[in-house]
Amino acid sequence: MKWMLFGPETYIFLVAFFFLILSMWRGPHSEKDHVLALALSGLGVVISLACLGAEGLLFAGAYRLDLFSQVFKVALSFGLFLIVCLCANVEEIKRRYRLEFYFFLFVCTLAMMLLVSAQHLLTILLALELSSYSLYILVTLRRDEDMGLEAGIKYFLTGIFASSIMIFGMALLYGATGAVYLQDLAQVLPEVMGTPAAVIGLLLTFGGFFFKLAVYPFHFWVADTYQGAPDQVTAYIATASKVAVIAVVIKLIAAVDQNSTYLIHVLAVLSIASMTLGNLAAMVQKDMKRLLAYSTIAHSGYVLIGILSGGTAGYASAVFYALALLVMKFTVFLVVVVLSPRGKNLEREELAGLHGRSPLLALALMVSIFSLAGIPPTIGFMGKFYVFMGAMDKGLFVLVLIAMINVVVSLYYYLLIIKAAYLGHSWETPPAVHLPQPMRWLTGALIATMMVAGFYPTPLIRLSEAVARSLM
Amino acid sequence: MIFYLTGGLIVASTAMAITRRHMVHAVIYLLFSFFGTAILFYLLGAPLLAALWVIIYAGAIMVLFLFVVMMIRTDATEEVMFPLNQWLPAAIFGAIYMAVGAAVVLMTPGTEVALPLMAGSPREFALYVFQNHWLSIEIVSLLLLVALVGAMSLGRGKGRDRTEDEA
Known part of the structure; x- marks a missing residue:
């Protein structure tokens, strides 16, 4: 039965619709809705896991299912589940929009699932737009209306600008090659790689994705959007949406990159620029969400190194890094969401004395920050190590050297956070943080995941390699 | 003959649309221009496209425009001539386009290719x-x-x- 292949997407679609109808049926009922969303998104993870082995082509070849897409679908539904875990207390979102909030969250995840499987340029474009539009609206749902609207409009205006650039690029690409399916593109492109239309088209097409990934020349929306969006939405943009975009960039590069040194040079320049800019700008940030936004830009630079190294090893390292980012970014955001004062963003100084208020959260923050910085033995260290190894094998020594310098630079602001949490003293002692029992388990599980994968990453590396091979 | 007549009508009504100070008048002239375009599509052998054009553009989008214009109720702005440095670059680019277009037509006579008619x-x-x-x-x-x-x-x-x- 071919329809079974489409299982996770159909399921998420139905859940999204269920929430839409529910929002018309009755008003929001915070706790009930949250339990419902939690259960439904949990079931979504199970269904995506069950469809892990699905393979085949659907919709006249526009939709391809293989290990690559299925693993990313599991990662996305897992990311959705984690974000829903954080939504127990969505103080930041206006009460009446809470059901619509889940609707947009599920639709966005559906769009990203479609994105990782899409093979037709048109389908890729539309899926990307669907996820973007859901995010634009999610960003504006903040209770503090002006803040949310400002962030949303900034995101929207830059987003449609990037989309139009991408559409123009795709049109040029189609004009130069006459191909709309990625597999056709891979065959035709090497012949026309010398023509200006193909090169410009390719660069503009990637521009749209680099906007989503927050790579250097397209990064300016990140800080404002992260700052203005509700915390849960920021966490979603930083984790699940980044994973989806990394997946589609890997897929596109793998399709068009026939050892063209030109493309590699462009990517290398972008990667160096985003790492350096992200890390330097993060140093001076006081607002935790802005800080994490700039660190996201830097991490996009590291991922690009993996992607541009190419080959099975390069793509596998990028996949590994994407999965690692999902876990470690989410853990940081968990701490931020729990600690955020009502209606305001968390400042770095407000972390002071966290160790006394909640040792578990302080530990989670320390492990995830060490992981982001790339200190062993954490999953983040293995990710960086693996990416740099892949690049060294390709002889990109200078690039790795610059990346290493960047890692050292980033240590400065990462350690400042930990210093604030462990050594900082606040004048008035804020009350101890109360964490409900399930959240404690979740935090513990995340810490354990990051540590275990740091000590024993072999299964995850095997998985990433298998994923990368299914792409070639 | 009808083709050129319609073409002239479209250009004229669009020109009227962009020069009107009153927004509602501008929208009405634009409506004429859309109907003209629909007739062009019909002449080129695409009745479906012509019908869609009338329904979507002239019907839905223009009505929406009218609603928005009436809701915002902007007062007619007073006559302002744009400063020279604003319209000069635009005029220069326009002149270059005209020169290139004329050159394309004049330099290579007889190379026009009739597009194959794709009627569906x-x-x-x-x-x-x-x-x-x-x-x-x-x-x-x-x-x-x-x-x-x-x-x-x-x-x-x-x-x-x-x-x-x-x-």
Whole structure:
């Protein structure tokens, strides 16, 4: 039965619709809705896991299912589940929009699932737009209306600008090659790689994705959007949406990159620029969400190194890094969401004395920050190590050297956070943080995941390699 | 002959549309221009496209424009001539385009290629779209739904909202 292949997407679609109808049926009922969303998104993870082995082509070849897409679908539904875990207390979102909030969250995840499987340029474009539009609206749902609207409009205006650039690029690409399916593109492109239309088209097409990934020349929306969006939405943009975009960039590069040194040079320049800019700008940030936004830009630079190294090893390292980012970014955001004062963003100084208020959260923050910085033995260290190894094998020594310098630079602001949490003293002692029992388990599980994968990453590396091979 | 007549009509009505100071008048002239375009499509052998053009552009979008114009109710702005440095670059680029266009026509006479007429009945068109691209169409429909729900959540009044939040 071919329809079974489409299982996770159909399921998420139905859940999204269920929430839409529910929002018309009755008003929001915070706790009930949250339990419902939690259960439904949990079931979504199970269904995506069950469809892990699905393979085949659907919709006249526009939709391809293989290990690559299925693993990313599991990662996305897992990311959705984690974000829903954080939504127990969505103080930041206006009460009446809470059901619509889940609707947009599920639709966005559906769009990203479609994105990782899409093979037709048109389908890729539309899926990307669907996820973007859901995010634009999610960003504006903040209770503090002006803040949310400002962030949303900034995101929207830059987003449609990037989309139009991408559409123009795709049109040029189609004009130069006459191909709309990625597999056709891979065959035709090497012949026309010398023509200006193909090169410009390719660069503009990637521009749209680099906007989503927050790579250097397209990064300016990140800080404002992260700052203005509700915390849960920021966490979603930083984790699940980044994973989806990394997946589609890997897929596109793998399709068009026939050892063209030109493309590699462009990517290398972008990667160096985003790492350096992200890390330097993060140093001076006081607002935790802005800080994490700039660190996201830097991490996009590291991922690009993996992607541009190419080959099975390069793509596998990028996949590994994407999965690692999902876990470690989410853990940081968990701490931020729990600690955020009502209606305001968390400042770095407000972390002071966290160790006394909640040792578990302080530990989670320390492990995830060490992981982001790339200190062993954490999953983040293995990710960086693996990416740099892949690049060294390709002889990109200078690039790795610059990346290493960047890692050292980033240590400065990462350690400042930990210093604030462990050594900082606040004048008035804020009350101890109360964490409900399930959240404690979740935090513990995340810490354990990051540590275990740091000590024993072999299964995850095997998985990433298998994923990368299914792409070639 | 009808072709050139319609073409002239379109250019004239569009020119009127962009020079009117009163927004409603401008919209009405634009409506004429859209009807002219629809006639052009019909002449070129695309009745479906002509019908869609009238329904979507002249029907739906123009009415929407009219509504927006009436709701905003802008006062007619007074006559202002743009400063020279604003319209000069535009005029220069326009002149370059005209020169290039004239050169293309004059330099290579006799190389015009008639486009092969691609006539498709609505039925064939629909079959093609729904057989090859129906996933994309479903995504588009979902996109429109998201836009609708989003517009509703954003458009609901501020005042009512606050009272409900406090309640």
